Amino acid sequence: MTYKTHARAIIGMLISCAALLPAQISQTEISKWQYNKSAAVSLTLDDGSINQFRIAVPILDGYGFPATFFIITGNIPGSRYHGTFVGRPVQEIIRETAGVPTNKDNFFERASAIGFVGYQGTLPYHTRAGELYDEGHNFDKAVQVIDEGYAKVRQGGFKPVDEHEPSANDRNRITWDELGVLAKRGHEFASHTVTHPRLAVLDDANLVYELEKSRQDILDHLGFKHTFSVECPYGTEDERAVDFALARYPTARNRMSDPYVDDLDRASKLDPAASGKEYVRWQRGPLTETPMSLMKSWIDTTAARNNIWLVLVFHGVDGIGWKPKTGADLREYFGYIKSKEDQVWVATFQDVTKYIRERMHGQVHSYREGDAVSVVLRDDMTDARYDLPLTLKTCIPAEWRAVEVRQGGRSGRVEAIRLNGANFVLYQAMPNAEVVKITPVQTGSR
Ligand SMILES: [Zn+2]
Secondary structure, three states, X not given: OOHHHHHHHHHHHHHOOOOOOHHHOOOEEEOOOHHHOOEEEEEEEEOOOHHHHHHXXXXXXXXXXXXXXXXXXXXXXXXXOOOOOOOOOHHHHHHHHHHOOOOOOOHHHHHHHHHHOOEOOOHHHHHHHHHHHHOOOOHHHHHHHHHHXXXXXXXXXXXEOOOOOOOOOHHHOOOHHHHHHHHHOOOEEEEOOOOOOOHHHOOHHHHHHHHXXXXXXXXXXXXXXXXXXXXXXXXXXXXXXXXXXXXXOOEEOOOOOOOOEEEEOOOOOOOHHHOOOOEEEEEEOOOOOOOHHHHHHHHHHHXXXXXXXXXXXXXXXXXXXXXXXXXXXXXXXXXXXXXXXXXXXXXXHHHHHHHHHHHHOEEEEEEEEOOEEEEEEEEXXXXXXXXXXXXXXXXXXXXXXXEEEEEOOEEEEEEOEEEOOEEEEEEEEOOOOOOEEEEEOOOOOO
């Protein structure tokens, strides 16, 4: 780097196009958030319960908000993969439990198998042991639950599963075809595993099955775009489970370890406004009992800062699903978010993740050439997944009141805006694509 360009870069950083020095023309930055807004909000809904689609989706669509649905794929009619145990014949395991008490070497296999040993009512033993292990950090109690479950199996305490029993709930399930229609409308679908287990107590083979087979069904039915995000059930922070998930999906709601992001989960009491990081991912979960005033205050806090990505986590809707909110509450709340739309960017979970990463790994080079400004936007997210355009803000000559922005085959007219005495244009550009050309267009009559 020559002295001259070095000095220019430093001046550029210091005064950020505030002065009208000739060197400042063409200077370009990547906006912190899409459309130069001051924050982002993602609306995420877990478990795929039916009223999310029957009641919440029409409200979301009415406001033009895309949402992200973490779906349990094994529940959806037409899925190839359902709940099962991957491993030895379960009869062998049941026989073994009679002579060998559960210990740290066989715990994970037994906890994985107990829901699929061929009897009704055994799955809650997996869930209870999983909760004790994952949230209570109580391995001994978890072992006791598993031992009790297998003892009852051996004593004939459960009725066998009837494979031919019709499922009364089939009418209340969304289909892949219906999800496909919503995906085309801009909603994101993401993995919430095959059966919503406690991943922390699954052995490796079953952990991989839950993560990979749900991904496979989503890929087959909705396409590659929807294999970006995952949420390991119960918001687990189990390190092994989340590591396995992040080896198979680019992002998880459970954990974001990008160094420029402060990750505050749903239980966190930390104040997002106190974070000094470039971005804060702040998760909040509106439950049945959560007051509307508190929910609205999260939006206000987010809009008042410049670095918060508010991730809202909803479950049930109108009586169906865990801790449901009413449709009326959702309508009021989404309406409130709509009223702040000039400040907050409402986008899917994957789009906000992509924006942050592309920007943080992005670089712009720009120069003026006669009556045109050229801008080159690059990032090192070479993966074909990172395909989101970014918002650029370029300083243009004071006399250009409107410009044509062209990148490859795409072009559009954009009006200039004045900020701090300088003239700017805001526009969208794709990273690692053609050079962006900005040229003045005639305004008014002569
Ligand atoms: Zn869930």
